[in-house]
Amino acid sequence: xxxxxxxxxTGAEVREAVEGPDAGAVVLFxxxxxxxxxxxxxxxxxxxxxxxxxxxxMAEIAQEISEKWGIGRVAMIxxxxxxxxxxxxxxxxxxxxxxxxxxxxxxxxMDRLKQIVPIWKREVWADGESEWVxxxxxxxxxxxxxxxxx
Amino acid sequence: xxxxxxxxxxxxEMLDRSEEEMELPExxxxxxxxxxxxxxxxxxAEFYEVMQMSVNWEYATENTELTEGDEVALIPPVTGxxxx
Numbered sequence: 393x394x395x396x397x398x399x400x401x402t403g404a405e406v407r408e409a410v411e412g413p414d415a416g417a418v419v420l421f422x423x424x425x426x427x428x429x430x431x432x433x434x435x436x437x438x439x440x441x442x443x444x445x446x447x448x449x450m451a452e453i454a455q456e457i458s459e460k461w462g463i464g465r466v467a468m469i470x471x472x473x474x475x476x477x478x479x480x481x482x483x484x485x486x487x488x489x490x491x492x493x494x495x496x497x498x499x500x501x502m503d504r505l506k507q508i509v510p511i512w513k514r515e516v517w518a519d520g521e522s523e524w525v526x527x528x529x530x531x532x533x534x535x536x537x538x539x540x541x542x
Numbered sequence: 543x544x545x546x547x548x549x550x551x552x553x554x555e556m557l558d559r560s561e562e563e564m565e566l567p568e569x570x571x572x573x574x575x576x577x578x579x580x581x582x583x584x585x586x587a588e589f590y591e592v593m594q595m596s597v598n599w600e601y602a603t604e605n606t607e608l609t610e611g612d613e614v615a616l617i618p619p620v621t622g623x624x625x626x
Contacts, residue, residue: 506623
């Protein structure tokens, strides 16, 4: 299950998508909306996505996990729209025979999500200003663009 | 040929639209679209260095050739998840 949603994420949806009799562990990760960034108070966040490409890239991450750890059951869901402090923006579930692989694969899934899945975050500050978040590490994986004059 | 071009996040705001149809000459590449946008809005070129493009939901380069009906998107640096 790889999904962009506007609905509240409970975690049950990703857990149910990966559970099975051969799993000895289900690792669940939630990303939540923090009340500050670098000490500056955040009022709420707004997420935007390119859903068909985002869901395709999530499926590719699951394929990478399958190749690295032999884990076939990974689910990812990311919410878009306006999210309040404390709400879940993203959930990842990985079911694996043993917990070590599950923890590693779950971390890998989140790291990759932040690299290649087209989702953008706008921070709305408590003082009323807002801005699109700029990542500090840009696309070390996706093909690099050259300037137009190259 | 006709292609659909989509704009997200900061690009959507800069261009004040989320998508459009573009009629392009045969043999056009992603670069053809970037050049055309730059004519309309020269400032957008400053973002090209950090921006990605996609064609039909796959990351592309400016040399990627386009065909009729392609869906192209400008992809600003992605910032999904829960942390910066």
